[in-house]
Each structure stands twice: as structure tokens, then as C-alpha cells.
Amino acid sequence: MAPGSRLQGKTAIVTGGASGFGRGIATKFAEEGARVIIADLSEEAGREAAKELSCNFVRADVTKREDWERLLQEATSASGQLDIVVNNAGAAYTNAATHEVTEKDFDLVMNVNVKSLYLSTSVLLPYFIDNKLPGSFVQIASTAGVRPRPRLAWYNASKAAVINATKTMAVEYAPQKIRFNSVSPVVGDTAMTHLFIGKPNTPENRKVFESVIPLGRGSTPADVANACCYLASDEAAFITGVNLEVDGGRCV
Ligand SMILES: NC(=O)c1ccc[n+]([C@@H]2O[C@H](COP(=O)([O-])OP(=O)(O)OC[C@H]3O[C@@H](n4cnc5c(N)ncnc54)[C@H](O)[C@@H]3O)[C@@H](O)[C@H]2O)c1
Known part of the structure; x- marks a missing residue:
């Protein structure tokens, strides 16, 4: 397949596409010929990203059923077909002793990371x-x-639940040829990184996390986007139920 046409003719919803990894995924998918719909809570950043990438934007909260219904409508009204769904939007809380995590933060990560699926x-x-x-x-x-x-x-x-549910659905919906895969980045340099490290996101503070990554750096939006593009494309037609670690060897 010619470079730049891996997703030609496909329509993709990318949640959380206004920022970080999601924006990288939307960029790559648009470059590879997909019609991309960015779905994000953030109206301003979503509109700005959609303008730059010449794609569509729908303000959507992935924890709301009616917003998913609107996304389906948007995806199918213009092109008549939806092909790819990237569930990228996520939430985290500032790292904390487990017995001190608030119920509000528990509900946030379970709702945004799991209920969205x-x-x-x-x-x-x-x-x-x-x-x-x-x-x-x-x-x-x-x-x-x-x-x-x-x-x-x-x-x-919440992320273990994502991986497990993805594998379950891969097996369950294989007879219908609907594929489910996940991509697991290691720490990156995005708007939520400071929550994981519990300190301002500076190169110095990220070092503690990056020092245990064999390839010596964190995940970039391009790393994550390339993996998503492959898994979403027809090149991966025989791949389902995989959790692809894009982590410079961290999980070995
Ligand atoms: N940054 C990291 O170090 C890291 C590492 C591994 C995995 N991840 C995962 O990568 C994914 C993307 O995160 P990121 O690092 O790019 O963060 P980010 O904060 O840059 O982007 C997250 C995007 O999701 C959107 N969003 C949040 N809640 C939403 C909701 N309810 N409905 C719709 N949109 C919503 C935000 O507005 C934002 O645009 C997340 O699932 C995250 O858990 C991040």
C-alpha cells in the first residue's frame, strides 16, 4: 500500500483528539487518507485541531450515551459509513497513596477510561x-x-480493565469480523503527565520515569499514532485481541 493511503476511504472517530496522543493519532489518520472526527470535551482545542487538520469536530463527553449517539450520526450522515473507533480520551488523578484517593477521582478514572468503552x-x-x-x-x-x-x-x-475488555470483545465479535486491539504507551509528555509523576512536568522530573525505559525515552504522539494506524488499517486484518506496548521495552 502506498504511504499516505493506509486509511484511504475510511471514517474514524478519535476521542480526546484535541490534545496529546489523540491529536497525534488524528494527525496521522488524516495524513493516511481517513476522514477523521475528533470527539473531545474541550471545545476550543478541538475546534483548533480540527481546523488545522481539515477534519470534523464534535464536542462530546465519552461518558455520555447521547454523545456517542450524536457521534454515530455525524460519522454516518456524511460518508454513510463508520470504520474505525479510537477510544483515546482518558483521565488520571495526581498520584496518591491508595487509601487517600477520593471517591470523586475513583469515579472519574472509571467513567472516562472504562465506562467510555x-x-x-x-x-x-x-x-x-x-x-x-x-x-x-x-x-x-x-x-x-x-x-x-x-x-x-x-x-x-482502569487500564487493566481496558486491556481485558478489549481481549474479551476481540474473541466475542470475531465471527462478525469486528476487531478490537489496544495500544499501551509508557509515560509521555502531554497535558496529563504531571499527574503521573506527581510533580511539574519538567525534563528533570520525567527522568525518574524515563530511566526505567530500556530505549531511554518516553512515548511520543507519533509513536502511539503509528501503532494505532497499523492496527486500525487493513494491514492488520488478521490481528485482534492484541495489547501493543509502545513503551521502549518497559514491560519486558
Ligand atoms: N501521558 C501519558 O504519560 C500516558 C501514558 C500512557 C497512557 N496514556 C493514555 O493516553 C490517552 C491520551 O492521554 P494524553 O496523555 O494524550 O492526555 P491529554 O490530557 O493531552 O489528552 C486527553 C484528551 O482527552 C480529553 N478528554 C478528557 N476527558 C474527556 C471526556 N470525558 N470526553 C471527551 N474527551 C475527554 C481531553 O479534553 C484531552 O483533549 C489517555 O487514555 C491516557 O490515559 C497517557
Whole structure:
């Protein structure tokens, strides 16, 4: 397949596409020919990203069923078909002793990181099944779901749930040719990084996290986007149920 056309003719929803890894994914998908719909809570950043990438923006909260219904409508009204869903939007809390984590923070990570997958599949799977379409879901999990660090228990557990649910659905919906994979970045340099390190996101403070990564640096939006593009594309037609660690060897 010619470079620049891996996702030609496909329509993709990218949640959390206004910032960080999601913006990198939206950029790569647009470069590879996809019609991209950025779905994000942040109206200003979402509109700005959509303008720069010449794609669509829908203000959506991934924890709300009606917003997923609007996204499906938006995706299918113009092109008539939805092909790819990237569940990237995520939330974290400032790292803290597990017994001190507030119920509000617990609910936040479970709602944004896990309930979003429940809602996306509850709303979108009937569409793929009824129309006999081979959809591809790519979920952004984390090395936190495989190799947990202390003081992030409920964030880690939410990402383990993402990986487990993704594998379950991969097997369950294989007969319908609907694929489910996840991508697990290691620490990056995005708007939420300071929460993981519990300090301002400076190169100095990131060093503690990066020093345990064999390849010696964190995940970039381009690293994550390249993995998502491959898994979403027809090149990965025989790949389902995989959790691809994009982590410079951290989870080995
Ligand atoms: N940054 C890291 O070190 C790191 C490491 C591993 C995994 N991840 C995961 O990567 C994904 C992307 O995070 P990021 O690091 O790019 O962070 P980010 O803060 O730069 O981007 C997150 C985006 O999600 C959006 N968002 C948050 N809640 C939402 C909601 N309810 N509905 C719709 N949009 C919402 C935000 O507005 C923002 O644009 C997350 O799932 C995160 O858990 C991040």
C-alpha cells in the first residue's frame, strides 16, 4: 500500500483528539487518507485541531450515551459509513497513596477510561453488526495496566480493565469480523503527565520515569499514532485481541 493511503476511504472517530496522543493519532489518520472526527470535551482545542487538520469536530463527553449517539450520526450522515473507533480520551488523578484517593477521582478514572468503552460498544456495535461492517476498535490503554506503579492503583486498574475488555470483545465479535486491539504507551509528555509523576512536568522530573525505559525515552504522539494506524488499517486484518506496548521495552 502506498504511504499516505493506509486509511484511504475510511471514517474514524478519535476521542480526546484535541490534545496529546489523540491529536497525534488524528494527525496521522488524516495524513493516511481517513476522514477523521475528533470527539473531545474541550471545545476550543478541538475546534483548533480540527481546523488545522481539515477534519470534523464534535464536542462530546465519552461518558455520555447521547454523545456517542450524536457521534454515530455525524460519522454516518456524511460518508454513510463508520470504520474505525479510537477510544483515546482518558483521565488520571495526581498520584496518591491508595487509601487517600477520593471517591470523586475513583469515579472519574472509571467513567472516562472504562465506562467510555462500555458506551462506545453499546452504541456502535449494533451499527457494525446490523450493517455487516468489519469495524476496528483501537483503545488507548497504558503500561500502567500491565506493569503497575505504586500510588496509581485505580488508574492502573482502569487500564487493566481496558486491556481485558478489549481481549474479551476481540474473541466475542470475531465471527462478525469486528476487531478490537489496544495500544499501551509508557509515560509521555502531554497535558496529563504531571499527574503521573506527581510533580511539574519538567525534563528533570520525567527522568525518574524515563530511566526505567530500556530505549531511554518516553512515548511520543507519533509513536502511539503509528501503532494505532497499523492496527486500525487493513494491514492488520488478521490481528485482534492484541495489547501493543509502545513503551521502549518497559514491560519486558
Ligand atoms: N501521558 C501519558 O504519560 C500516558 C501514558 C500512557 C497512557 N496514556 C493514555 O493516553 C490517552 C491520551 O492521554 P494524553 O496523555 O494524550 O492526555 P491529554 O490530557 O493531552 O489528552 C486527553 C484528551 O482527552 C480529553 N478528554 C478528557 N476527558 C474527556 C471526556 N470525558 N470526553 C471527551 N474527551 C475527554 C481531553 O479534553 C484531552 O483533549 C489517555 O487514555 C491516557 O490515559 C497517557
